[in-house]
Amino acid sequence: MATNSQPRIQLIDSLRGFALLGIFLVNITFFTTSLQTISFGVELWSGWYNEVLMLLRGIVIDGKFILIFSFLFGYGMVLLRESSQAKGRSFNRLYARRLTALLLIGLIHGILIWYGDVLTHYALMGFLLMLFQRCKPRTLLIWSVSLLLIVPVLLTGASLLNPASGQVFEPFSPADAHQMGIYFQERDAAIYGEGSMAQIIAQRLNDYIGSILNMVVFYPQVLGMFLMGAYFCKRRILHEVSKHRQGIIRLTLLGGIAGLALQLVMTLADGLPSWVEAAALFVGAPLLTLAYIGVFALLYQNKSWQKVLHVFSYPGKMAFTNYLLQSILCGLIFYSYGLGWYGTIEPVWQMLMAVVIFAVQVAFSRVWLKRLPIGPFEYVWRLFTYWGNPVKPRERVHISS
Template sequence: MAMNSQSRIELIDSLRGFALLGIILVNITFFTTSLQTISYGVDLWSGWYHELAMLLRGIVIDGKFVLIFSFLFGFGMVLLQESSQAKGKSFNRIYIRRLTALLLFGLLHGIFIWYGDILTHYALLGFLLMLFKRCKPRTMLIWSLILLLIVPVLVAGTSLLNGSASQALEPISQADARQIGVYYQERDAAIYGEGTVTQIAIQRVNDYISSIFNMLLFYPQILGMFLMGAYFCKRRLLHKVQEKRKEILRLVILGGSAGLVLQLILSLAKKGLPFWGEAVALFVGAPLLALAFIGIFALLYQNELWKKVLHWFSYPGKMAFTNYLLQSVLCGLIFYSYGLGWYGMIGPALQMLIAVVIFALQVVFSRVWLNWLPIGPLEYVWRLFTYWGNPLKQGGRANVAPVHEAR
């Protein structure tokens, strides 16, 4: 039996809220650890509980939930396209304004709040996504697979065919990496944890620029997940979960098992893997596991008992734009010198606990807000820019829920 419109919105919003939890579990580390230290893969904390927290995060969370957001971005483009056509409005005009507003939000976020902003990248890649809006589902799937595989294939092919290139791609020694990582951690702790607002602003801009260049390698993967989400939407795989149950279950079993194996290899044998092996495990395993998570979530949502539990994710999910930026504000107040100044003082296990507490507070905040108003504050501003009018007049109560908004 196909789900009705309201149930479908609840599923997507709940899935988005679920992704929002995974996002803060990862992002919180970047608020208390130097970007360069993370890039060099330096472990600053000892103790089995910290190591276990990092291991579990590496296998289950890192790199997966941002891909779920990417999936939902592409899924939402198709929803907005269909809605615009049904209302006789210009999709191109609406979507370009939407992406432009997202780009502005991203720039403000990255420059003035937190350097790890993802909205800037989503906006830029969103313009490329528009090139595929008329494609058939099969074409979208093919392009999605090509984009998802292009980086690991190129890295692995170059490494295996050219031994000297392979050696050039290998990371520096662990001792050198640790020395460099510790240096940058101490430097950034002095700035973010103890520095002035001006010093933090200068360092944040520098890190924002570095983060943008670091993300370029992941652009094909993100665009590939955009197209995968668009493919799912055009195929109505999440519109009619019961009817598509076999396909989704097959994706969960095959994709989940292969993705989990690759992530286990990456996390447990990382020190012994060649660079090309890490690239394959990361760029293939993470999307497979992300898709498996989406499938598992959708299947569980069909069970009434599970739906009551998972429905709580829908509250922050309906306000994910507001909550995503609010997470950055709260983490800044916790870890930077203009707040509590806990930068570099909190280990991975406690970081994850703080992230869960923040998200729980956002669930409560979102539910209270939505009891009074049908749309989040920043969602309102975004839709105001998108439609050049009162967002609350763009549709009924069910349509107000931001099913096609990207994070």
């Protein structure tokens, strides 16, 4: 029975850190803008540079990097199962404890720190992911594609059966929607930016419930990307990039061209039927995500590029800690118990702020990992998972290398 840990895959750590940056560039807006205002599509800031920046973010970043995280979650499940089997441990018990701990931390994060928490959703979908652990790669791929297509297929079918259902339904006029968006922004600024802790927690709980309800429609997409990551891991595609180079190139070209085209249609075209928007959102984003993964993997094989991209591996190895720290720091910046800058920072400075914070996290993670093998929240997470000391002496070599 083998007892040695699997060596860490530096590409996966770097890709996780890269995803963490993209997620933060999106999430920071939700710390300073009302959830309802965003839902109504209200633009609070003027200036061509803000408009261009948000347009580019919508096409290139929004919804793609969180899918990379989802992909890596499924990838990690397979790695943990293989490691558990090699050490003679019960994977089901380990993973159930791991997901339970993730769910508890996610609930604390969502209620007490930031309503946009994704950990809760990952934990819930993770229990469904366990059902697929023994599936062959081909089965995983079929289920993944099916889940990624289910929402646009259902909406398209509904529009064919009832053409009126595919038309765009606008419950409010643009003027009314704008006015309501401004109202919610002013209300939330008074609560998050100036209110008491009790007021903030009450509003955060409302937003957390609303965020969960909004996220349910994306559950098939999340599970689909989990399974795509599991498929890639079982096929060893990112373990052996050179061996699968031609397939990765074809996937990158297909995903990049088709995914970008669909994203451009969704972002730039007005008055699209609901089923067309669903296809652009639920098909275009995963395709572009896979293209990003492919490009990143191919570039990582070049030594010069690898030196550059390896920088992302430091926050990637502590992604759990850094994700939570981003929420804590943004709370201290935008909420009343900190600087109270809610609603006062325009998008261009939000993006710059996110980049600066992430750069600090890169430096912090690098220093931390030179002294300790895992991040503080990773330690807590593993403590729940393994019911004991989660760090083995040999792991210091693997993680800090």
